[in-house]
Amino acid sequence: MTPAEELRILQENLRHVEELEKTRGWKLLVSVMENEIQTATTKMVAPGPRKDDFDYLRGVIYAANRCLELPARYKAGLKNDILIATSKAPPKPGKE
Numbered sequence: 001m002t003p004a005e006e007l008r009i010l011q012e013n014l015r016h017v018e019e020l021e022k023t024r025g026w027k028l029l030v031s032v033m034e035n036e037i038q039t040a041t042t043k044m045v046a047p048g049p050r051k052d053d054f055d056y057l058r059g060v061i062y063a064a065n066r067c068l069e070l071p072a073r074y075k076a077g078l079k080n081d082i083l084i085a086t087s088k089a090p091p092k093p094g095k096e
Contacts, residue, residue, distance in 0.1 A: 011082060013078055014082065029067070037064045040057040
């Protein structure tokens with residue numbers, strides 16, 4: 001794959017992730033994950049959760065948060081990769 005092709009693919013992937021964040025499906029997923037976090041938090045502060053329950057609920061919260069962070073984390077990585085690929089790509093004609 002040439003550096004120009006790599007750059008094009010990275011830019012397309014970034015555009016796709018940005019489009020994903022605007023969809024109703026993503027907004028639904030965010031709502032579900034926020035509800036999971038709220039439910040787990042409520043159960044954690046309720047009297048009597050055992051250590052195993054507490055660890056499980058902490059895992060639920062961690063996983064839901066990571067799911068919510070995924071687009072932002074992936075976009076940050078893509079933007080870094082785009083900067084690197086831009087430095088590798090040959091300059092466009094007339095620009096140096």
